[in-house]
Amino acid sequence: MKKTKDGIAPSDALVLFGVSGDLAHKKIFPALYAMTKQGVLKTPVVGVASSKWSLAQLREHAEDGIRKAGPIDDRPALDRLLSLLRYVAGDYKDPATFNALKKALDEARRPAHYLAIPPALFATVIQGLGAAGLVDQARVIVEKPFGRDLASARELNRIARSVFPEDSVFRIDHYLGKEAIMNILYFRFANSFLEPIWNRNYVARVQITLSEDFGVNRRGAFYESAGCLRDVIQNHLFQIVALLAMEPPAYQGFGAVHCEKAKVFQAMRPLQADDVVRGQYAGYRKEPGVAKDSDVETFCALRLFIDSWRWEGVPWYLRSGKYLAETAAEVLVELKPPPQMLFDDSAPISGRANYLRFRLSPNSAVALAARVKRAGKEFVGDQAELYLLDEQPGEEAPYARLLRNAMAGDGSLFTREDAIEAAWAVVDPVLKTHHRSHPYKPGSWGPKQADALIAPNGSWHNPILAKTTK
Numbered sequence: 001m002k003k004t005k006d007g008i009a010p011s012d013a014l015v016l017f018g019v020s021g022d023l024a025h026k027k028i029f030p031a032l033y034a035m036t037k038q039g040v041l042k043t044p045v046v047g048v049a050s051s052k053w054s055l056a057q058l059r060e061h062a063e064d065g066i067r068k069a070g071p072i073d074d075r076p077a078l079d080r081l082l083s084l085l086r087y088v089a090g091d092y093k094d095p096a097t098f099n100a101l102k103k104a105l106d107e108a109r110r111p112a113h114y115l116a117i118p119p120a121l122f123a124t125v126i127q128g129l130g131a132a133g134l135v136d137q138a139r140v141i142v143e144k145p146f147g148r149d150l151a152s153a154r155e156l157n158r159i160a161r162s163v164f165p166e167d168s169v170f171r172i173d174h175y176l177g178k179e180a181i182m183n184i185l186y187f188r189f190a191n192s193f194l195e196p197i198w199n200r201n202y203v204a205r206v207q208i209t210l211s212e213d214f215g216v217n218r219r220g221a222f223y224e225s226a227g228c229l230r231d232v233i234q235n236h237l238f239q240i241v242a243l244l245a246m247e248p249p250a251y252q253g254f255g256a257v258h259c260e261k262a263k264v265f266q267a268m269r270p271l272q273a274d275d276v277v278r279g280q281y282a283g284y285r286k287e288p289g290v291a292k293d294s295d296v297e298t299f300c301a302l303r304l305f306i307d308s309w310r311w312e313g314v315p316w317y318l319r320s321g322k323y324l325a326e327t328a329a330e331v332l333v334e335l336k337p338p339p340q341m342l343f344d345d346s347a348p349i350s351g352r353a354n355y356l357r358f359r360l361s362p363n364s365a366v367a368l369a370a371r372v373k374r375a376g377k378e379f380v381g382d383q384a385e386l387y388l389l390d391e392q393p394g395e396e397a398p399y400a401r402l403l404r405n406a407m408a409g410d411g412s413l414f415t416r417e418d419a420i421e422a423a424w425a426v427v428d429p430v431l432k433t434h435h436r437s438h439p440y441k442p443g444s445w446g447p448k449q450a451d452a453l454i455a456p457n458g459s460w461h462n463p464i465l466a467k468t469t470k
């Protein structure tokens, strides 16, 4: 058996549950194409779905997804990928589906089962794999959201762990595979100048915005069962918070990073209804699959505290929404102003004091803002940004990186069971008890109540619109 350099055997097949779905079409096939081009995907790829498709139809579906994601620049690689595809049609509740899968896997002994399916079916498929004896030396990659609250996440972890050992369970959050987000970890701990100021003595507040200028598209039914808090905040945004807030890992190795990230979630104060503003864009109730009287939030803003020695008293403001003014993701770590106002235009009069800005999307950048004197006899200045990083060519798509890692048995960019449960524990109270959603106009920055939430501590930083933003 060929092993990786760590002595871990790589998966020898990829099983894609939900192969006929949107995620597979838009993200996974393009990622598999990239992996084939890199020469890292050579194993069979077995698609599973309920659609009664022929293999030819699956190939068409795959090629269409790849074509829509970008130009086909390597036809032989695409043909190689298409020739790796196999297809099993069947109901996930039916043991016959898993028997057919076993047959399709043929010689493969160490499959990676990727569950790109509605969350309500995760447990069914994991149990089906267990009952069919498809788990020995196998791995399971589970899409988000992992659970829909603390109790269901615990239950799902229990089921997953009764079938697979923890190091064979890969809880995916594609944000962890993004260059700009991986750079937060690198930037914090590959430099020494940040550490002295990276705490409650110097940081006034932190804010993170993930905004999208489109609606729920064809995902109305999914959104009805999820909402913005479950869809992107409890996972994507919380992961960013953990990377920004964690203590330095005690040793070199990703086990230490997992431990420190889990501690951040454990130190987060559970949210209360008044910490959260929920919004819903006008027109959402007319989307297909959405209830006419739906209260589900398409926008969510919240105030969070991390009760740790480092972060005590520092508010973290998180915000995300559909149909906002821009599509962008950005972090702003705002530092406290100088203790005395020596100049007439010192902060806070001049606006924000020094800050560190991490642009995560659509491009990546890190910028450090400082005030610099304008030429002339007056002591007045302007805010300028030291611009540290820009788009890097050759960025790998997150799904390609994460699938490659999972198939190699490398769990460094995945989430551990304790971290998932601790993150759910923070949002659990407001899943049950919350204020009603406030309507907002598509193309705006959400309901005005979100501005009131941050008002005691300043104002939201809108990515792109800031004049210093690239």
Ligand code: BG6
Pocket (backbone or CB within 6 Å): 212, 231, 232, 361
């Ligand atoms: C997904 C959410 O996890 O992340 C979507 O389900 C959201 O609602 C998407 O649009 C955002 O990801 P990205 O990579 O496009 O920023």
